[in-house]
Amino acid sequence: AQSVAQPEDQVNVAEGNPLTVKCTYSVSGNPYLFWYVQYPNRGLQFLLKYITGDNLVKGSYGFEAEFNKSQTSFHLKKPSALVSDSALYFCAVRELWNTDKLIFGTGTRLQVFP
Amino acid sequence: EAQVTQNPRYLITVTGKKLTVTCSQNMNHEYMSWYRQDPGLGLRQIYYSMNVEVTDKGDVPEGYKVSRKEKRNFPLILESPSPNQTSLYFCASSPAGSSYEQYFGPGTRLTVT
Numbered sequence: 001a002q003s004v005a006q007p008e009d010q011v012n013v014a015e016g017n018p019l020t021v022k023c024t025y026s027v028s029g030n031p032y033l034f035w036y037v038q039y040p041n042r043g044l045q046f047l048l049k050y051i052t053g054d055n056l057v058k059g060s061y062g063f064e065a066e067f068n069k070s071q072t073s074f075h076l077k078k079p080s081a082l083v084s085d086s087a088l089y090f091c092a093v094r095e096l097w098n099t100d101k102l103i104f105g106t107g108t109r110l111q112v113f114p
Numbered sequence: 115e116a117q118v119t120q121n122p123r124y125l126i127t128v129t130g131k132k133l134t135v136t137c138s139q140n141m142n143h144e145y146m147s148w149y150r151q152d153p154g155l156g157l158r159q160i161y162y163s164m165n166v167e168v169t170d171k172g173d174v175p176e177g178y179k180v181s182r183k184e185k186r187n188f189p190l191i192l193e194s195p196s197p198n199q200t201s202l203y204f205c206a207s208s209p210a211g212s213s214y215e216q217y218f219g220p221g222t223r224l225t226v227t
Contacts, residue, residue, distance in 0.1 A: 032212050043118075043204060043218040044157075051213045090156060094212045100145055100164070101172065102206075102216055104156040 002027045004093050006105035013081045014113050021076040021108045023091030032094040033074045034102065035065055039087045047089075050074060061085070081112045116141045118219035120205050126225045127195055135190045135222050137205030143217075144210040146188040147172070148180065150201040151221075157204065163188055164210065195226040 003026045013019045025031055032051055036044040048059025055067045065076045074091060091105040118139045127133055139146065147162040149172075159172030163182040177199055179191040188207075192199060202223050206216040 034215055036218075041221075043220045044206075046215040046217070049213075049215055100208075100210070100212050101147070101159050101162065102149075102157075104149075104158075106154055106156040 002031075002093050002095060002103050004091050004103055004105040006089075006091055006108045008108050009106075010109045010111060012111045012113065015083050016080055019078050019081040019085070019110065019112070021089050021091075021110060023074045023076065023105060025072050025074060025091075025093050027093055031074075033065075033067065034092045034094065035059065035063070035074075035076050036090045036092060037061075037087050038090065038107075044090065047076070081110075083112050083114055086110055086112045116217070118205055118207055118217050120203075120219035120222050122222060123220060124223050126227065128227055129196055130194050133192050133195060133224075135192075135203060135205075135224070137188045137190065137219060138186050139188075139205075139207040139217070140186065141207060141217065142185065143207035144185070145214075145216075146182065146205065146207045147216065148178070148188070148190050149204045149206065150174065151204060152201055160190070160203075192224075195224075197226050200224060200226050 005024045034049045035047040048057050050057050050067045058064045088107050092102045095101045121136045144165045148160040149157040151157045158174050161180040163169045205219040208214045208216040
């Protein structure tokens with residue numbers, strides 16, 4: 001069965017420092033991977049996705065993610081964190097057959113301190 | 115504006131009182147889905163629909179019903195709500211195909227007492 005793991009419940013980083021939010025996956029075949037962000041009292045917003053091609057994917061708000069097949073990881077990164085980046089981040093993998101279901105990780109809360 | 119809307123946004127109800135949470139999308143998407151979000155568990159799929167009149171169970175379907183009579187609407191029905199259905203619910207839609215991202219509604223926070 002496909003699954004996604006986010007090993008950190010919370011990540012703390014100072015404003016201006018680089019940030020990384022970790023995600024590892026377990027799938028059979030090639031994965032379709034996604035990152036979403038949830039701000040307080042809001043729905044999930046799509047950040048970026050990896051389908052195929054370049055392992056470094058660029059997305060919204062200056063975020064990027066690196067797909068690493070050998071380590072089965074898809075870590076979310078940003079070179080310089082902003083206080084406004086503080087939110088809940090979800091990694092997800094989409095099933096490639098009949099259900100098209102998104103399988104989510106448990107989420108990582110990012111706290112950026114001024 | 116392309117969007118997924120849900121109503122109501124907040125709902126407090128009592129055990130056993132039937133309720134419906136509506137979901138509508140204006141993007142002509144084939145695929146629609148309902149998720150519930152619980153602390154420490156992430157989002158789990160309740161039901162999904164690949165197109166009109168085509169629905170199927172997700173990972174946690176017990177206690178829920180859905181229908182897809184029109185392409186834009188995908189209501190979630192709780193026939194007899196129980197306290198363990200207290201949760202944050204999200205509707206999502208996308209074009210058919212796994213490479214597409216899903217668009218999420220703003221969420222419905224349901225409390226069952």
